[in-house]
Amino acid sequence: MSEEPLPPSDQPTKTEASSVAARHQDLEVKDAQIIFNTVWNKLEEKYGRTRLHFPQELILLGGAPGAGKGTNTPFIQEVRGLTAEPIVVSSLLDTPEMRAIKDAGGMVGDTEVISILFERLLSPDYQDGAILDGFPRTFVQVECMKLLYHKMLQLRAEFFNTEYRASFRQPLIHIMMLFIDEKESVARQLKRGREIIEHNEEVERTGIGEPKEYRATDSDPKAAQRRYRVFKEATYDALQSLKEVFHYHFINAQGTLAEVRQNIIKELQYQSSLELDPRTFDSLHRLPIAKKIVEHARQQLVRRLDQYEMESTEQFHRVIDFIEDKIMPIVRHHAITGSAHINSEDPTLDDPHSMAMLIDIFSERGYHASVDLHKIEIPEEFDLQTGQIRCRMKKVWRIQIRFKGSEIRRGS
Numbered sequence: 384m385s386e387e388p389l390p391p392s393d394q395p396t397k398t399e400a401s402s403v404a405a406r407h408q409d410l411e412v413k414d415a416q417i418i419f420n421t422v423w424n425k426l427e428e429k430y431g432r433t434r435l436h437f438p439q440e441l442i443l444l445g446g447a448p449g450a451g452k453g454t455n456t457p458f459i460q461e462v463r464g465l466t467a468e469p470i471v472v473s474s475l476l477d478t479p480e481m482r483a484i485k486d487a488g489g490m491v492g493d494t495e496v497i498s499i500l501f502e503r504l505l506s507p508d509y510q511d512g513a514i515l516d517g518f519p520r521t522f523v524q525v526e527c528m529k530l531l532y533h534k535m536l537q538l539r540a541e542f543f544n545t546e547y548r549a550s551f552r553q554p555l556i557h558i559m560m561l562f563i564d565e566k567e568s569v570a571r572q573l574k575r576g577r578e579i580i581e582h583n584e585e586v587e588r589t590g591i592g593e594p595k596e597y598r599a600t601d602s603d604p605k606a607a608q609r610r611y612r613v614f615k616e617a618t619y620d621a622l623q624s625l626k627e628v629f630h631y632h633f634i635n636a637q638g639t640l641a642e643v644r645q646n647i648i649k650e651l652q653y654q655s656s657l658e659l660d661p662r663t664f665d666s667l668h669r670l671p672i673a674k675k676i677v678e679h680a681r682q683q684l685v686r687r688l689d690q691y692e693m694e695s696t697e698q699f700h701r702v703i704d705f706i707e708d709k710i711m712p713i714v715r716h717h718a719i720t721g722s723a724h725i726n727s728e729d730p731t732l733d734d735p736h737s738m739a740m741l742i743d744i745f746s747e748r749g750y751h752a753s754v755d756l757h758k759i760e761i762p763e764e765f766d767l768q769t770g771q772i773r774c775r776m777k778k779v780w781r782i783q784i785r786f787k788g789s790e791i792r793r794g795s
Contacts, residue, residue, distance in 0.1 A: 415493075415526030422498045422527075423534065430505065433542070437504050437535055439552040440465070440512030443519070443528070443629075445622045446561030448610045449571030450636045451643060452516060455561065458644055459514060462651050469514035475499050493523045501531070517618075525621050529628055532556060556629040558622050559650075561636040561643075569607040576601025684746055691740055702740045705731045714750075714784050721788025724781070732780045741782075751785040 426435060442459065446452040456469050475481070481495065496518075504513060519525045535554040542551045563571070579601065583594045600606035625631070632650040636643045691699040710725055717723040732738055738754050745752035760774040 411522050412526055415523045415530065418494045418497055418523060419527045419530040421494065422501055423530075425498070426501060426505070432538065433547050433550075435505065435538060436507075436510060436550045437501075437531070437554070438509045438511065438513045440555045440557070441504075442512070442514045442557045442559055443622060443625070444469070444514055444516050444559050444561075445618050446636065447563050447568045447614050447619075448607065449568045449575065450561035450563045451640070452561055454640065455636075455643060455647065456514060456516065459559065459647060459651070462648060463512060465512045465514065467508040467511075467513060469516050470500070470503055470509075470518075472496065472500065472515065472517040472520075475503065493521060493527070496524065497527050519621050519625075520618050521621060522624075525624055528556075528625065532628070557632060557651075558625055558629050559632045559634060559647075560619070560622055561634045563637050565608065565611050567637055568611045569604060572601050572607040572610065573604065684743055687739075687743055688747060691743075695736070695740075698734070698737060699740055701731055702737050703744065705729060706741065706744060710782065710784065714786075717788075719789045721786050723784045725784070727780045727782060728778060729780075733778070738780075745784060749786065753783045755781045755783075757781055 440463065442463065442465075444452055444456065444459070460466070460469070476496070476499075478499065480499065500515075500518060503509075519528050532554060535551075539551040539553065542548055576597070579595045579597050582592070583597065586592045586594050600610050622631075632647075634643065634646050634650055636646075638646075709727060709729060710723075713725050714723045732741070732754070741754065742752045757779045759777040759779060761777045762772050763775045764773040765771075766773070
């Protein structure tokens, strides 16, 4: 017998539903605080505050089923210079301690996950950084991650002017999301299932190699769809909620392996404001970063060249003629090496404005030019009565032009 709908007056309104959701979230925040404090107090009691050295860098790695987390993790480690093995949370839950809990009829909940993970992070192997594969996955775990970050900042401030300062560095936390759409995820899961079955059959037939773990979901399209949707509703949303707190990298993992790795490199480019201690960053921020200078350099170059043409036409054309007649023949002669050195005494370069024009002209044409003035005293007359030597000052402009040379291959 089907349940009859509530009368309109008894159905919850949108406002009431939002209020219920907010209260539920408040309860989860409180649960997270209780769990975190319980775990933290045990760690502090066991190790002492001065030995709670968590990794300086944490990469929270999430990804859709089939997105290539396992394939790309070694590459991410290489890019970030991390040497310690990634911490796969699902593997942590298969340790003897966790199996003992399960065998005793208990459940491995957020408290156990947080406890064993935080303890692992205190290992000296992870002092420079760690990749967390599969964490956080729940709202409570998300809140515990925030609380850990604030504790790390608190410890850094506490010990900044003490002998323990070097052990409490500015924490850096990245969130990396390898994302593919549902259709691609299901296709990759089923492909992986077929490849594992073929591999395991070959191992059984030949006795060579080790069988791979096979999951029934890798051969069931509906199960593969469910895995993807669980990821979207749980892990994806959990990591998304941390975007406002930590640096978030959304990696398009839909393409080829080479394309995905280019996306990873692009996303993990150096971020000084994130990686440096705030005090260090404050000391350096007066100096412009290269990217900001380059953004406007082209426009400024075009503006200067137009000004040369309009306001210093005769001088500008003398410099162009000098380049065409005296420099370009030598540059062409060094087309293979991509580097030409020219010494010149031409008076065209006596004017510093002409040297600026020369450098700008080469920059506009795609070369890198530098000019250095070398002064040489040449004896011209010797006074027999006084013994003095009168010298003439010889000016030699040493010009270096660099560009992409010819890529010639000999043989095969």
